Amino acid sequence: MNDLIPIPCVMMRGGTSKGPFFLATDLPADPVERDRLLLSVMGSGHPLQIDGIGGGNPVTSKVAIIGPGTVPGADVDYLFAQVRVDQNLVDTSPNCGNMLAAVAPFAIEAGLVVPTGERTRVRIHNVNTSKMIEAVLNTPNGKVCYLGEARIDGVPGNAAPISLSFLDAAGARTGKLMPTGRPVxxxxxxxxxxxxxxxxxxxxxxxxxxxxxxxxxxxxxxxxxxxxxxxxxxxxxxxxxxxxxxxxxxxxxxxxxxxxxxxxxxxxxxxxxxxxxxxxxxxxxxxxxxxxxxxxxxxxxxxxxxxxxxxxxxxxxxxQLSVDIEERDGQIVAGIIRTARRLFEGHVLAKPAASQCAA
The missing domain is CATH 3.10.310.10 (Diaminopimelate Epimerase; Chain A, domain 1)
Structure with missing residues (x-):
């Protein structure tokens, strides 16, 4: 298998989405080369993504790239990539809040964040939108706990709750809550x-x-x-x-x-x-x-x-999904309960740029 490229990877479900989680240091720094690799990993360009680990649906063709925080107050950086199923395109313009639910547990288990007791608060800098989100999760005995009694519609069974608070989420892409200047x-x-x-x-x-x-x-x-x-x-x-x-x-x-x-x-x-x-x-x-x-x-x-x-x-x-809305220090804060699960860990094998094995 030395003609394929092994990359450390953890497949996780976050909320009602799932996809591979990578450490930023394990992927190419160049965005063009990184996106080419992600397309290879996910198998895009085919409706079933049959030659990759994507699930043939937008909610299962998502990627999270995690690294140390690079802005003041952030514990980690989270770059989300929506990998198109039917086309060879990677879009990093939006955030994904469902995949976001799995960022804190991944970061703790990857050694990027040290648990602080029975519950740990992780401040996540979403690179796509330059916004901050707080995640609070159960960490009994200093370890991530995935089992619990929380339930979210769209996911079978119960799991441990993960509380997400979106801080000053307005203007995530355009800089304005109402980009046209009008409510209608x-x-x-x-x-x-x-x-x-x-x-x-x-x-x-x-x-x-x-x-x-x-x-x-x-x-x-x-x-x-x-x-x-x-x-x-x-x-x-x-x-x-x-x-x-x-x-x-x-x-x-x-x-x-x-x-x-x-x-x-x-x-x-x-x-x-x-x-x-x-x-x-x-x-x-x-x-x-x-x-x-x-x-x-x-x-x-x-x-x-x-x-x-x-x-x-x-x-x-x-x-149904419930959103808690409150005003805190003059800003609107939205809170949502999600769950996550670590599905498998190991290496995903990506194709190199060359299409032939070396002679």
């Missing part, structure tokens, strides 16, 4: 909210796309006409948000909302952006909840603006 914009005759909080998104009523918002993921993914309209709207919104041509990016993410049916504040269908998420992205939940408490947005107009502190229940195809 009218694009293609449809009222939308363009928001950038943890994740740049456009939020609109499902009815404006000719759907109810209660459809299954498979039904929405099979609605080619609706997906084409949504993509056209997304591209125009991206330009209006100052992001230029977003046709090759996975942001902004489109979000369709509708009335709740199971006790939440409202229901959503979150797109990644060309497929409906089987549940809901953590970063998406933070941005959606922030839109819900911001006066004048499409969500606030439809469902009202709750007073802080508030718990925003967001129904999604896999169940």
């Amino acid at each position: 914009d009218r694009i293609d005759g449809i009222d939308v909210t363009c928001i950038d909080c943890a994740m740049p998104m456009i939020i609109l009523a499902a009815a404006d796309m000719g759907v109810t918002g209660t459809e299954t993921v498979a039904a929405l993914n099979g609605n080619a006409e609706m997906l084409a309209r949504l993509e056209a709207l997304r591209r125009k919104a991206g330009a209006a948000m100052g992001m230029g041509d977003v046709s090759g990016l996975v942001i902004p993410k489109p979000v369709l909302f509708s009335a709740p049916h199971h006790g939440g504040n409202f229901a959503v269908r979150y797109f990644m952006p060309h497929e409906c998420h089987p549940s809901l992205a953590t970063t998406g939940a933070v941005g959606i909840a922030t839109a819900a408490i911001t006066p004048g947005t499409v969500l606030a107009r439809q469902f009202g603006t709750p007073a802080l502190p508030a718990i925003i229940g967001i129904e999604h195809p896999g169940g």
Whole structure:
């Protein structure tokens, strides 16, 4: 196997996503060479990623790259890479809050963070957005604990809770909570909210796309006409948000909302952006909840603006996700409970740049 390149790797589930975790020092420093290697590892360019460890779905074709903190107050750096399934593209423009859930346990077990007692707080600098997130996890006897009674919709069984607090998440990509300067914009005759909080998104009523918002993921993914309209709207919104041509990016993410049916504040269908998420992205939940408490947005107009502190229940195809929103020192802080699991560890074998074995 000396014609393949062994790279230390840990496969982890974070929230409702999973993918390989790497130490930054184990990957090429050059972004072009790093991305080429990640495409080889994941098997991109094939719908099943059959020649790699990707799962053939955007939520299982994600990579986390972890290193020591490089900004004041940060324990670790976390660079997220969305590796496209169908194309040989790596997008490092967004953050991923589900994979984020596994960063703290990985960092502790990799020796980057020393546990501080029964519970350990890890301050994570997301390199993609230059934002800080606090993770608090159980570390009894100085070791990461994955077993517990916490449950999150979209993941079977129970696990130990990991508390994530997004600190000052506004303007993650554009520098502004409302990149267009308005809580509502009218694009293609449809009222939308363009928001950038943890994740740049456009939020609109499902009815404006000719759907109810209660459809299954498979039904929405099979609605080619609706997906084409949504993509056209997304591209125009991206330009209006100052992001230029977003046709090759996975942001902004489109979000369709509708009335709740199971006790939440409202229901959503979150797109990644060309497929409906089987549940809901953590970063998406933070941005959606922030839109819900911001006066004048499409969500606030439809469902009202709750007073802080508030718990925003967001129904999604896999169940419901609750976001705790509070104001702390003049900043909005969003808290979410996630879980994680270490799945396997060892080496992943990447193809070298040359396609032939040495003679």
